[in-house]
Amino acid sequence: MSGALKKRLSKIATWIATFLLMIVMGVPGLWVVLSAFRPNREIMAKPAIWIPENPTFSNFAAIFGFGDAQVAIPVLSYFTNSMIIASTSTVIALMIGMSGGYAFARFRFRFKNSLFLGLMLSRAVPGIALSLPVFMIWSKLGLIDAKLGMIIVYVALNVPFTIWLIDGFFRQIPKEMNEAAQVDGCTRWQAFWRIEFPLARSGIAAAGVFAFLTSWNEYALASQLTRSTDSKTLPVGLMDFTAQFTIDWAGMCAMAVIIIVPALILTFLVQKHLIAGLTFGGVKG
Amino acid sequence: MASINLNTVVKRYGKTEVVHGINLDIAHNEFVVLVGPSGCGKSTTLRMIAGLEDISGGEIRIGDVLVNDLPPRKRNISMVFQNYALYPHMSVRENLGFGLKIAKRPPDEIVRRVDEAADILGLTELMERTPAELSGGQRQRVAMGRAIVRQPGAFLFDEPLSNLDAKLRVQMRTEIKKLHQKVKTTVVYVTHDQVEAMTLADRIVVMKDGHIEQVGTPMEVFNHPVNTFVASFIGSPPMNLVPARIAGGEVVLADDTRLPVPGRLAGRVTDGQEVILGIRPDDMTPVGHGIHDSGEGAMLSLPVELAELLGTETLIYTRLAGQEAQGKMFDPRDVEPGEVLEFRVALDKVHLFDAGTGRSVRLD
Numbered sequence: 307m308s309g310a311l312k313k314r315l316s317k318i319a320t321w322i323a324t325f326l327l328m329i330v331m332g333v334p335g336l337w338v339v340l341s342a343f344r345p346n347r348e349i350m351a352k353p354a355i356w357i358p359e360n361p362t363f364s365n366f367a368a369i370f371g372f373g374d375a376q377v378a379i380p381v382l383s384y385f386t387n388s389m390i391i392a393s394t395s396t397v398i399a400l401m402i403g404m405s406g407g408y409a410f411a412r413f414r415f416r417f418k419n420s421l422f423l424g425l426m427l428s429r430a431v432p433g434i435a436l437s438l439p440v441f442m443i444w445s446k447l448g449l450i451d452a453k454l455g456m457i458i459v460y461v462a463l464n465v466p467f468t469i470w471l472i473d474g475f476f477r478q479i480p481k482e483m484n485e486a487a488q489v490d491g492c493t494r495w496q497a498f499w500r501i502e503f504p505l506a507r508s509g510i511a512a513a514g515v516f517a518f519l520t521s522w523n524e525y526a527l528a529s530q531l532t533r534s535t536d537s538k539t540l541p542v543g544l545m546d547f548t549a550q551f552t553i554d555w556a557g558m559c560a561m562a563v564i565i566i567v568p569a570l571i572l573t574f575l576v577q578k579h580l581i582a583g584l585t586f587g588g589v590k591g
Numbered sequence: 592m593a594s595i596n597l598n599t600v601v602k603r604y605g606k607t608e609v610v611h612g613i614n615l616d617i618a619h620n621e622f623v624v625l626v627g628p629s630g631c632g633k634s635t636t637l638r639m640i641a642g643l644e645d646i647s648g649g650e651i652r653i654g655d656v657l658v659n660d661l662p663p664r665k666r667n668i669s670m671v672f673q674n675y676a677l678y679p680h681m682s683v684r685e686n687l688g689f690g691l692k693i694a695k696r697p698p699d700e701i702v703r704r705v706d707e708a709a710d711i712l713g714l715t716e717l718m719e720r721t722p723a724e725l726s727g728g729q730r731q732r733v734a735m736g737r738a739i740v741r742q743p744g745a746f747l748f749d750e751p752l753s754n755l756d757a758k759l760r761v762q763m764r765t766e767i768k769k770l771h772q773k774v775k776t777t778v779v780y781v782t783h784d785q786v787e788a789m790t791l792a793d794r795i796v797v798m799k800d801g802h803i804e805q806v807g808t809p810m811e812v813f814n815h816p817v818n819t820f821v822a823s824f825i826g827s828p829p830m831n832l833v834p835a836r837i838a839g840g841e842v843v844l845a846d847d848t849r850l851p852v853p854g855r856l857a858g859r860v861t862d863g864q865e866v867i868l869g870i871r872p873d874d875m876t877p878v879g880h881g882i883h884d885s886g887e888g889a890m891l892s893l894p895v896e897l898a899e900l901l902g903t904e905t906l907i908y909t910r911l912a913g914q915e916a917q918g919k920m921f922d923p924r925d926v927e928p929g930e931v932l933e934f935r936v937a938l939d940k941v942h943l944f945d946a947g948t949g950r951s952v953r954l955d
C-alpha cells in the first residue's frame with residue numbers, strides 16, 4: 307500500500323470515528339430537541355418515531371400556560387431566576403477571578419502556593435457533599451429559597467476555576483508590558499485596563515462562559531436550596547413535570563430546549579474568544 | 592534632558608543585598624553604559640532609576656529632583672526593554688503614540704510627533720502593522736521610537752540588542768549611536784557586551800557583584816584598568832594576566848622568565864612584591880608585526896600553539912610561564928603550530944596589579 311493511500315485511509319478512519327462519537331454524544335440531545343416539537347403520544351410510541359409526524363409548538367404553548375396544559379409551570383419565573391442567578395454569580399466570580407488571577411500571576415505574597423493549592427483542592431470536593439452544611443447555615447441565615455443564597459453558592463463554586471484560568475492568561479503576558487505602560491505614563495491601574503486586560507480578554511471571556519454555564523445548568527445544589535418561584539432555577543423546574551404517577555415528557559423536552567438555547571447563543575457569541583482562550587494563544591509578539 | 596545622580600544606592604531583596612551603595616553622577620546628555628557580567632546588578636540599577644524597583648537605601652535624583660518615591664510615570668524617563676515589550680494589540684502607530692495619548696496630548700500633535708519619530712527611525716512604511724507582523728530589527732526600532740516620541744529627560748536601555756543576530760546587532764548599534772547624536776538626551780544603557788560598551792559610551796561604568804569597579808571614558812577604562820577584573824573584562828581578546836614577583840627591578844614569572852619593570856611603574860613596586868603582569872594581546876607581537884614598535888620593549892621567545900587568521904591580523908595562542916596567553920600578529924604571514932616566534936612586549940603598555948588586592952600598582 308502506498309504512503310499516500312495509507313494516509314488517506316487513516317484520515318477517513320479518523321472522520322468515521324469522530325462521526326460515530328458525535329452521534330453517540332449528540333443523539334440524546336437531538337432526541338430531546340425533536341421531542342420538544344411533538345405530542346407525548348408520539349414520544350412514547352413503539353417502535354420509536356424519529357422524525358416528528360405532526361410537528362407542533364403546543365408543548366411550548368402549554369408550559370407557558372396557553373392551551374391544554376397538563377401541568378402549569380411558571381417557566382417565566384424560573385427563567386428569570388436562572389438568568390439573574392447565573393449572570394450575577396458569573397459577574398462576581400469574574401471580578402474575583404480577575405483580581406485573584408492577577409494577584410497570583412503578578413505579586414509575591416506569603417502562603418501563595420499553599421493558597422493556590424487550597425483553591426484547587428476545593429474543586430476536588432463534590433459540591434453535593436457540602437449541601438447539608440450549606441443547607442443548615444443557609445437556613446440560619448435565611449438564605450434558603452433566596453436568589454442571593456444561590457448566587458453566593460455559585461460564586462464559591464466558580465471562583466477557583468476562574469482564578470486558575472485567568473491566572474494562566476495573565477502569566478502569559480510578560481510583566482514588561484505593564485512596566486512599559488507605566489514608564490509610558492500610566493498608573494498601575496491604567497496599565498492594567500489598557501494593556502493587560504485587553505490581552506487577557508479571551509481568557510476572561512472563556513472563564514465567564516464556563517462560570518455561566520456551570521451556574522445555568524447546576525441542579526444538585528439548587529434542588530436542595532430552592533423551594534418556590536422566588537428562587538427556583540430552570541433545571542430544578544424541569545422536575546415539576548414529574549407528577550406522582552406521570553411524567554410529561556413533551557413539556558419536559560420543550561423546557562429543556564428553553565434551557566439549552568441561551569447557553570448555545572452565549573457560546574456562539576463568544577466562540578471566537580473561546581477558541582483563542584482555550585488554545586492559550588494571542589499574546590505573542 | 593536631565594542629569595541623573597545615584598547616591599549610595601542600595602538594593603535588597605529580602606535579606607540579600609544585590610546592589611551595595613553605588614555612587615554615580617551622569618551628566619546631562621551623557622551616554623553612560625553600565626557593563627558587567629551576568630547578575631552583577633546592572634538591570635536592577637537601571638530599574639531603580641526607572642522606578643520599577645523600590646530603592647532600599649540611598650537617593651536617586653533625576654534632573655535634581657529626588658525621585659525615590661516617585662512612580663515611573665513621574666520620572667520623565669522612557670525605557671527600552673530587552674524583549675521590547677511592544678503592545679501586541681496595537682498597531683505600530685498606536686504603540687508609538689500610546690504615551691502621548693495617556694498624557695492627553697491633542698490628536699494633531701500626537702500624529703505630528705509620531706510621524707516625526709517614525710521618520711527618524713524609518714518606520715513610516717510599517718505604521719499600520721501590529722508587532723507580530725514585524726521582524727526583530729523592526730520591533731527593536733519601534734521600541735526605540737516609543738521611547739523617543741515622548742521626548743523624555745532620559746532614555747534607559749536594558750540590553751536592547753541582545754535578541755538580535757550578530758549582523759543586525761552591529762547595525763542597530765550604529766543606529767543607536769546616530770540616534771543619540773540626533774536626539775540629544777541623557778542615556779543609561781545596560782549591556783554585558785563590552786564591545787557595545789566601548790563603541791557607544793561617553794563613559795563606561797564597569798560593575799561586578801553589585802559594586803562599581805570603575806567609571807571612565809572607554810579610552811580610560813581600556814588603557815588604565817583599575818584592577819584585574821576590569822582589565823580582563825574590557826578588551827577582546829582579553830588581557831593576558833600572569834602571576835609574577837618583583838625581584839631586583841625585574842618582573843619574574845613562574846618559569847623564571849624576566850622582564851624589566853616598566854619605567855613609569857618603577858617607583859610603584861617593591862622588591863619581593865607578588866604581582867600580576869597584564870599584557871594585552873595587541874601589545875605582544877612578533878618582531879616586525881607590531882603596532883607599538885617604538886618605545887620601551889622586551890623580548891620573549893614563545894612557541895605557537897595555534898594561529899587564527901582574522902583578516903588583517905592573526906591571533907596567536909601561546910604559553911607564557913606555563914599559562915595560556917595570546918599575542919597578535921599584525922600584517923600577518925603564515926605561521927605553523929610549533930614554530931617559535933620572537934615576541935616584542937610593549938613595556939610602556941604593560942600593566943602591573945598587586946596580587947593580593949588585584950588593584951593596579953599605578954594607583955597606590
Ligand SMILES: Nc1ncnc2c1ncn2[C@@H]1O[C@H](COP(=O)(O)OP(=O)(O)OP(=O)(O)O)[C@@H](O)[C@H]1O
Nearest residue numbers: 604609627628629630631632633634635636782783
Ligand atoms: N526579584 C528578585 N529577587 C531576588 N533576587 C533578585 C531578584 N531580581 C534580581 N535578583 C538578583 O539580583 C542580582 C542582580 O540581578 P540583575 O538582574 O540586576 O543582574 P544583571 O546585571 O542585569 O544581569 P544580566 O546581565 O544577566 O541581565 C542577581 O544576583 C539576581 O539573582
Ligand SMILES: [Mg+2]
Nearest residue numbers: 633634635750
Ligand atoms: Mg539584566
